[in-house]
Amino acid sequence: MIWGLEDVRVTFGRRTALESVTVPVEPSGITVVVGGDGAGKSTCLRALVGLLEPRAGTVRRPAKDRTGYVPATAGLYADLTAAENLGFRARAYRLPAAERGPREAEILGRTGLAGARDRLGGQLSGGMQRKLAVGLALLHSPQLLVLDEPTTGVDPVSRAELWRLISGAAAGGTAVAVATTYVNEAARASWVVLLEAGRVLAAGSPDAILRAVPGAVGSARASARPAPRSWRRGADWRVWAPGGQLPDGVTRTEPDFEDAVVVAALAGEER
């Protein structure tokens, strides 16, 4: 592991927020931490960038000037323009004066915000704010990029653009950690950590998580819930049978990644 958390425990008072959580983040890789609200995703990322101190375990991260972080709130100055936000960041990270102009223009180009450079941060749409926030975090070419739910509440087109930005950063050698509530986004990752109530339910590459689905998964077209371990996928129901014995009327299907995540969650509940 180059960067990341190893066996980390975080507590808030008496409450344990993370328990022996390991999140590896490798250069050129995208680690996606996926989980529901309150699962501990933000806590993971905050521990990773040093905003909170774990009670136990090891945190590996580059120096502050080699780390980029986008909090869930985006962390922009609403009363500064896009260009001014970039300018402040560039000076805070001590970018050489000669590099600043070209670098800022490059980021505005990559984020598709060249036309919005003189608009106030607060006047940008939600999607544009997130893109600018990711652009700001990339400005100083970090070794580690940490993004807390960058796509939550963003329209599908902007989401695709954001992921293009994120993939581009990884392709350039940056180690990326992303928290998300969207299971389908985890399929883009090179490593997935499935988090529930501060514990890791499953971790590995999307393929490995898919291969590790225990038992059998089937699908049924029914108006009522066909079995206890079942969930909606579009118009159909999916059913998981830990023992491999699917109920009658349920046809066996090949689970996709989303199914694999749900199964992992169900298996975690039953453990």
Added chain:
Amino acid sequence: MWAMVAKEFRQLRRDRRTVAMMIVLPVVLLVVFGYAANFSVSSIPTVVVGPGAAQAAAELRAPFRVTEVDAGAGPATARARLRDGRAIAAVVTGGSQTQVLLDGSQLFPVLTAEGALAKLPAARGTAAPRVRILYNPKLTTSWVMVPGLAGLILVFIGTLITSLGVVRERQTGTLEQLAVMPLRARDVIAGKIAPYLMVAAVDLVLIVAIGMGVFHVPFAGNVGTFALGAALFLLVTLGMGVLISTLSQNQGQAIQLAFMIMLPQVLLSGLIFPVASMAAGVRWISYILPLTYFIEISRGVMLKATPISALWQPIGLLAVLAVVVLGLAIVRFRRDLAPSARGVRSEAPAGAGVAGSRA
């Protein structure tokens, strides 16, 4: 309607600060200010000089409190004592008529003294002393108020605006962003305070200029002394702003706290009521308020040309307050900014590093 009432009380119970403000504060304010709000002066520090000093001193009754008797000294010493704030009244004996000098920057004590002096001849049947009011001969209220108001306005700007500025960063999440940036806590604080310091300094110049231009308040003393006092005072108020911000999660809380700090300064700093008239139980509060010392400096310098040598006490105390308040603010702000700085557990594989290798 009852659903609304129950909900409101439930919310109120969670917001302890507001409850404290609504119940505890009025009680505290009433008690404190009841003892502090006192215009009448029972004790006026008085210096008696000249050949007949001993006899005059023996004849002086309350409210005059003789602090110094010097038969060998003359009018110059008497004036110096008033200028330096060591006495409010000075009795100069010798010559054709006994003279009483009063410090016009001390409105209420002087009014009390005048009243007491007016009764003297009737009681004793001797010639009335000649009364001269120095520094503010017409006892113009605005002359006394403007130097104090300048300080009060700076308290508002310094404390409130600074705290709001910092809390806004917390609320919008940019404080967290600052925390992960390669900035030192003291750079963030200094960078945050400096603009407000400059604006407040411009404000101060403006207030003093308006006071002089519109209200004809004199500026008799040394600008450097005034500037030193003002700079220290501003550092204390801005530090309080940062301190408030570290204790507040949102702008509403910051405003509440700022008002809790500003209100006592309005009433207990000597701006309106003389500090000396306050009951001993509340007077100590005055002595921990920065405005008390700033008013002493600004009135002294502007009206009486008090030299820096006589103001070392308020200036020194402001400096102490500045160190304490700013120090606390920095400690608390740093805790907000860099939790991982305490006993860092982060480490990096050999070659790449937390120590900061640049690829």
